[in-house]
Amino acid sequence: MPKQAPNVSFRDTVRCSDPEDIFRLAESSGIFYPEETAVARELAEERLIRGTSSGYDFLFAETNGAVIGYTCFGPIPFTQGRFDLYWIAVQKDLQGTGVGRHLLELTELRIQAMKGLRIYVDTSSRKPYAPTHRFYHSCGYHQEAVLMDFYAPGDDKIIYMKALSCR
C-alpha cells in the first residue's frame, strides 16, 4: 500500500525548538554526515540570533505540531535573483508521501515572492543520493554542472538548477 500523506501544515517563522528538531530530522534521514547535521542545526541557530540578515530562510512542514520536514534557503550574495536551496529534509518514514514535493513547491513560491529567478542546489554524486537526484529531476531541476571529485575522490558535486517561470 502506498504511504499515506499526513495532514500537513506549513510555517515560515523560526522557533527556539527548531535547531534541535532540524538536527533530529537530518540525523534520522541517515544520509548526512555528522558534521553536516551539526551545520544544519547551526544555520537555524544563526537565523534565531541574526534574523533575516543571516541570509537563511526556512519553511517547516508539521503534523500535529511536530516538525516532519523543512527547507533552508536564501539569496546568493552578488547575484541578481539567484537563490541557494541549502537544505531540504523530510522525516524518513514520511519520504515518498509527497511532503518533500509540497515543501519544495511552497519554497519556490516564497523565493519568487522574494524576487528570486533561479534556484541552485548542490548535491553529492554518492549512491545514497540517487533518490534525491530523482526527486530534483521530477521537480523540474536539471544538472547545471558537475565538479568531479569535489567532496572527495569518487564523490562529485552535482549542481542542480531550476529557472522559476514568471507568473
Next chain:
Amino acid sequence: MPKQAPNVSFRDTVRCSDPEDIFRLAESSGIFYPEETAVARELAEERLIRGTSSGYDFLFAETNGAVIGYTCFGPIPFTQGRFDLYWIAVQKDLQGTGVGRHLLELTELRIQAMKGLRIYVDTSSRKPYAPTHRFYHSCGYHQEAVLMDFYAPGDDKIIYMKALSCR
C-alpha cells in the same frame, strides 16, 4: 619600462588595521562591486573576532609596513582537503609586477601545509576579469565548470581549480 617589483614581505597574522586596508585595496582595484568590497572587509573582521574557527585564513604582502596585496582562503566544509580561494587582490599600480603570483604561490604552500589537495576559485566571466582569467591560467589553474548567467544575465560564474602536487 616594465614595472619594478617592490621589496615585499609576507605576513599571515591578522591585525586590527587589516579590514580597512583590505577595503581600500579592493576598492582601489576598480574591479569589485561595492557590496563585494564590503564583504572582503567583513571576512577579515570575522577572522579577528572568531580566530581560525572563522574558516578564513589570510596572507598579506607588504612593502615598508603597508599592505599592497592579500589573499583570503579556507577549507571547504564537508570536503577532503579542498580549499576555496575567496579573495586575491593587489594594489592597482603594482599589478603585473609579480606580487600577485608570489602571493598565490605562498598561499598554495600554506594550503598544502594545511593538508589541502585542491584549490577552487570562483570568478565572473565579465570583461574586466579577463586579466584575472589569464593570471589563473598562467598560475596552473584550469576551468573546471561554468555556470551560465549565474551572477546575472550574461555574467557567468567560472570555477577554476588547481590540484596541488605532492612534494
